[in-house]
Amino acid sequence: MKSAISILIVLFILPLLSYSQANDTKAKAILDEVIKKSKTYESIKAEFVYRLENKTNKVTDSYTGTVTIKGDKYKLIIAGQTVIFNNNTSWTYIKSANEVQINSSDDKEDAVTPTKILNGSYLTNFKPKLISEETKDGKTLQVIDLTPNKGKSYFKVRVEIDKANKQIASFAVYDKNGSTYTYKINKFSSNVKLSDSEFVFNAKDYPGAEINDMR
Numbered sequence: 001m002k003s004a005i006s007i008l009i010v011l012f013i014l015p016l017l018s019y020s021q022a023n024d025t026k027a028k029a030i031l032d033e034v035i036k037k038s039k040t041y042e043s044i045k046a047e048f049v050y051r052l053e054n055k056t057n058k059v060t061d062s063y064t065g066t067v068t069i070k071g072d073k074y075k076l077i078i079a080g081q082t083v084i085f086n087n088n089t090s091w092t093y094i095k096s097a098n099e100v101q102i103n104s105s106d107d108k109e110d111a112v113t114p115t116k117i118l119n120g121s122y123l124t125n126f127k128p129k130l131i132s133e134e135t136k137d138g139k140t141l142q143v144i145d146l147t148p149n150k151g152k153s154y155f156k157v158r159v160e161i162d163k164a165n166k167q168i169a170s171f172a173v174y175d176k177n178g179s180t181y182t183y184k185i186n187k188f189s190s191n192v193k194l195s196d197s198e199f200v201f202n203a204k205d206y207p208g209a210e211i212n213d214m215r
Contacts, residue, residue, distance in 0.1 A: 091201035
């Protein structure tokens with residue numbers, strides 16, 4: 001689940017990533033439009049459906065979730081977990097264990113944070129290719145494959161962009177282990193008014209939870 005959370009945070013801010021210039025010019029033009037609009041967002045709130053499928057292992061799971069992002073801070077709720085990050089500390093509440101794990105921000109090279117995404121120091125080299133333009137659920141979607149230049153645990157990300165509003169409608173991450181992580185965004189709101197206090201753990205909201213400080 002941690003890898004899925006990392007991928008999710010990356011992909012919701014995907015339009016702000018840089019990408020290789022030697023690539024499909026049509027895909028580049030589409031992404032440039034999405035980037036231009038995304039730069040106007042001060043905050044993001046989205047509701048989504050997450051689906052994990054591995055045909056080899058005959059595994060299929062589906063969850064609903066929400067993610068809220070403001071600058072370097074985010075709050076993610078999915079599959080019985082709540083993850084809160086304020087750019088210095090992360091709190092992960094595991095409902096089934098009624099436990100909270102506290103960690104310091106991770107400065108390792110592969111750590112996923114909005115700051116690293118925005119300044120281009122993480123996952124900044126993709127080769128995009130326009131695959132098709134199709135109609136689904138009454139929307140015209142532009143389908144783009146993103147292939148990382150450097151070795152990652154996944155080999156491809158397929159993004160569906162709503163042509164009319166220049167926003168991501170869904171995306172699928174194809175892992176090298178045979179798993180596919182698909183996220184369909186059901187509701188997307190930008191520039192939502194959010195207090196910084198929403199990105200700090202409050203023990204009163206989790207009565208009786210065991211606190212495990214791992215810093």
